[in-house]
Amino acid sequence: xxxxxxxxxxxxxxxxxxxxxxxxxxxxxxxxxxxxxxxxxxxxxxxxxxxxxxxxxxxxxxxxxxxxxxxxxxxxxxxxxxxxxxxxxxxxxxxxxxxxxxxxxxxxxxxxxxxxxxxxxxxxxxxxxxxxxxxxxxxxxxxxxxxxxxxxxxxxxxxxxxxxxxxxxxxxxxxxxxxxxxxxxxxxxxxxxxxxxxxxxxxxxxxxxxxxxxxxxxxxxxxxxxxxxxxxxxxxxxxxxxxxxxxxxxxxxxxxxxxxxxxxxxxxxxxxxxxxxxxxxxxxxxxxxxxxxxxxxxxxxxxxxxxxxxxxxxxxxxxxxxxxxxxxxxxxxxxxxxxxxxxxxxxxxxxxxxxxxxxxxxxxxxxxxxxxxxxxxxxxxxxxxxxxxxxxxxxxxxxxxxxxxxxxxxxxxxxxxxxxxxxxxxxxxxxxxxxxxxxxxxxxxxxxxxxxxxxxxxxxxxxxxxxxxxxxxxxxxxxxxxxxxxxxxxxxxxxxxxxxxxxxxxxxxxxxxxxxxxxxxxxxxxxxxxxxxxxxxxxxxxxxxxxxxxxxxxxxxxxxxxxxxxxxxxxxxxxxx
Amino acid sequence: xxxxxxxxxxxxxxxxxxxxxxxxxxxxxxxxxxxxxxxxxxxxxxxxxxxxxxxxxxxxxxxxxxxxxxxxxxxxxxxxxxxxxxxxxxxxxxxxxxxxxxxxxxxxxxxxxxxxxxxxxxxxxxxxxxxxxxxxxxxxxxxxxxxxxxxxxxxxxxxxxxxxxxxxxx
Numbered sequence: 001x002x003x004x005x006x007x008x009x010x011x012x013x014x015x016x017x018x019x020x021x022x023x024x025x026x027x028x029x030x031x032x033x034x035x036x037x038x039x040x041x042x043x044x045x046x047x048x049x050x051x052x053x054x055x056x057x058x059x060x061x062x063x064x065x066x067x068x069x070x071x072x073x074x075x076x077x078x079x080x081x082x083x084x085x086x087x088x089x090x091x092x093x094x095x096x097x098x099x100x101x102x103x104x105x106x107x108x109x110x111x112x113x114x115x116x117x118x119x120x121x122x123x124x125x126x127x128x129x130x131x132x133x134x135x136x137x138x139x140x141x142x143x144x145x146x147x148x149x150x151x152x153x154x155x156x157x158x159x160x161x162x163x164x165x166x167x168x169x170x171x172x173x174x175x176x177x178x179x180x181x182x183x184x185x186x187x188x189x190x191x192x193x194x195x196x197x198x199x200x201x202x203x204x205x206x207x208x209x210x211x212x213x214x215x216x217x218x219x220x221x222x223x224x225x226x227x228x229x230x231x232x233x234x235x236x237x238x239x240x241x242x243x244x245x246x247x248x249x250x251x252x253x254x255x256x257x258x259x260x261x262x263x264x265x266x267x268x269x270x271x272x273x274x275x276x277x278x279x280x281x282x283x284x285x286x287x288x289x290x291x292x293x294x295x296x297x298x299x300x301x302x303x304x305x306x307x308x309x310x311x312x313x314x315x316x317x318x319x320x321x322x323x324x325x326x327x328x329x330x331x332x333x334x335x336x337x338x339x340x341x342x343x344x345x346x347x348x349x350x351x352x353x354x355x356x357x358x359x360x361x362x363x364x365x366x367x368x369x370x371x372x373x374x375x376x377x378x379x380x381x382x383x384x385x386x387x388x389x390x391x392x393x394x395x396x397x398x399x400x401x402x403x404x405x406x407x408x409x410x411x412x413x414x415x416x417x418x419x420x421x422x423x424x425x426x427x428x429x430x431x432x433x434x435x436x437x438x439x440x441x442x443x444x445x446x447x448x449x450x451x452x453x454x455x456x457x458x459x460x461x462x463x464x465x466x467x468x469x470x471x472x473x474x475x476x477x478x479x480x481x482x483x484x485x486x487x488x489x490x491x492x493x494x495x496x497x498x499x500x501x502x503x504x505x506x507x508x509x510x511x512x513x514x515x516x517x518x519x520x521x522x523x524x525x526x527x528x529x530x531x532x533x534x535x536x537x538x539x540x541x542x543x544x545x546x547x548x549x550x551x552x553x554x555x556x557x558x559x560x561x562x563x564x565x566x567x568x569x570x571x572x573x574x575x576x577x
Numbered sequence: 578x579x580x581x582x583x584x585x586x587x588x589x590x591x592x593x594x595x596x597x598x599x600x601x602x603x604x605x606x607x608x609x610x611x612x613x614x615x616x617x618x619x620x621x622x623x624x625x626x627x628x629x630x631x632x633x634x635x636x637x638x639x640x641x642x643x644x645x646x647x648x649x650x651x652x653x654x655x656x657x658x659x660x661x662x663x664x665x666x667x668x669x670x671x672x673x674x675x676x677x678x679x680x681x682x683x684x685x686x687x688x689x690x691x692x693x694x695x696x697x698x699x700x701x702x703x704x705x706x707x708x709x710x711x712x713x714x715x716x717x718x719x720x721x722x723x724x725x726x727x728x729x730x731x732x733x734x735x736x737x738x739x740x741x742x743x744x745x746x747x
Binding site: 119120123124127128129131148182183184185306307308310311312 | 586590597635639645
């Protein structure tokens with residue numbers, strides 16, 4: 001048995017977890033660990049330019065692959081820089097293991113150089129955290145951290161490692177545990193048959209059902225089961241922002257994303273439904289509007305792996321706490337096709353189609369196309385969809401461009417849409433695209449961003465050069481913080497407080513070129529499609545495509561604050577209430 | 578109002594995870610007591626929470642999600658006993674103190690210290706009884722109080738003991 005130090009045991013444990021990529025940034029408290037990395041070749045370390053990007057990259061990797069993303073940072077500022085990334089992963093339930101260096105045990109609490117209380121700072125935004133108290137416990141803690149991160153409701157786990165715990169001179173026998181005992185952790189057990197029966201009975205009786213699927217269906221790998229259920233019932237399906245791709249967007253039963261900027265037909269369907277089956281979604285405030293006025297006539301079934309999400313916001317008739325795939329299979333086994341009210345559901349589907357025809361997504365856009373020369377941001381997404389045949393991994397930052405991408409890129413597969421839905425973290429797009437590209441080097445990976453968001457982690461253009469990551473960056477440049485501007489237009493009388501850059505934006509083409517990448521600028525609608533094709537076809541190059549879009553465009557539909565799900569603005573001048 | 582009993586790992590940071598949950602999610606704690614148990618790897622925490630029933634049920638779910646929490650019991654929903662211990666310091670004579678204790682029923686009191694012109698009395702009772710007793714004291718003479726928070730335990734077979742040590746293999 002080869003003896004290991006705490007530092008080498010840590011890296012060996014990661015190798016035993018089949019970790020291939022470790023995103024990070026070195027520093028004093030983590031030096032023993034970095035020396036251990038140098039002396040092995042199983043775990044590849046990716047040097048980012050900022051710790052936030054390390055966490056986002058690991059996060060993108062985890063979302064695209066379904067594996068646990070892994071991060072290593074040093075103490076103090078390394079740890080605090082990682083916090084935004086950890087919070088991002090926490091809000092979207094992404095499995096990560098984040099290892100942070102810490103000052104030596106005897107210095108903890110003395111305000112030592114680069115000391116910060118990582119356990120304390122990260123506590124509200126982790127699924128769990130460990131402070132290493134002896135080098136010998138490192139393999140077991142790593143094992144526990146990976147199990148906790150990826151089972152049940154996934155989430156980030158922090159391991160804080162004081163420097164003396166990785167002392168290269170302290171050696172011990174290394175053994176990676178096969179299984180571990182945790183009396184205080186369990187994953188949800190089987191759902192009682194009676195609950196399944198109740199759910200099936202509601203599904204069979206429904207005349208106006210909606211299947212409302214979120215990120216849990218993606219994380220739970222339950223898309224196939226969802227498709228089967230939709231097919232058996234011929235029921236309309238809506239996806240949340242986090243759930244896009246859980247059900248194919250080009251499927252005839254798909255009615256679009258719901259919520260704040262969901263489609264008119266999806267939000268109307270939620271309002272008028274007589275049965276809502278929530279699958280791996282948590283009734284987030286962006287998808288319910290006012291909970292007191294939420295879908296009052298609908299019976300509700302809630303399937304979620306997190307017991308705490310059930311009846312947190314909306315009371316339900318049947319709760320199904322557990323694994324989505326397993327529970328959906330149980331439902332599919334029990335549901336009787338003959339009992340389903342197909343005639344009523346047919347009428348219901350026609351009603352939804354009517355809604356789509358009145359205020360569906362393309363409606364306004366097509367009108368506008370003929371009246372202006374400026375590029376509309378929606379057209380850029382449509383062009384991107386075309387050039388990538390709808391098959392690309394799309395990461396996004398946060399703002400109007402994110403909503404346009406969610407609305408207009410039709411995701412047919414899970415794990416292709418990578419965005420910060422819960423925390424809404426600007427700066428997420430580029431580093432998460434790096435993580436995806438590492439995992440899928442032969443696939444198109446595109447970061448849809450804006451000139452605001454991209455500047456929050458733009459330093460990663462350098463990382464992309466170092467590791468040869470030919471991601472594509474589509475910058476919807478509207479020369480303002482667009483989503484804030486939209487709200488200032490709508491609610492603050494057009495008083496544009498702190499959203500303009502006053503001619504200080506960089507020349508993104510030159511910027512990209514200075515990092516050794518390709519830059520492109522597109523201002524004319526007539527050249528959009530051709531340039532987009534050109535951009536996507538440069539498989540070996542990172543291309544930064546700076547597209548000047550209409551600065552006055554708003555994202556619609558938009559739910560009216562405090563209203564119910566049918567109260568929307570569908571354009572600057574039209575509203576439904 | 579609910580009386581909640583929690584068994585948690587005796588680990589650094591465990592208490593801050595439980596207490597942090599309350600501040601993070603905006604739940605109000607009325608009283609809190611925590612100490613080791615007969616199993617040195619576990620701590621027992623008892624708290625009184627002033628929230629509506631729907632919030633209590635959410636609190637119980639969130640507590641169960643905290644990984645250092647081994648077991649949670651809502652004492653208000655089972656048959657249980659509860660009591661509170663308090664120490665008060667009064668500026669009175671020992672004779673006056675004895676008189677107060679005699680009239681304190683149902684609170685049980687005992688003089689535990691007498692120094693200079695100050696007397697300390699130990700009190701045991703339900704939290705309402707202790708409340709009532711403290712309210713009855715002369716404000717000028719009542720100088721300090723420290724209370725344990727409401728302690729409690731399920732009766733008979735209502736144990737708060739974890740038998741669910743799960744082995745996870747993968």
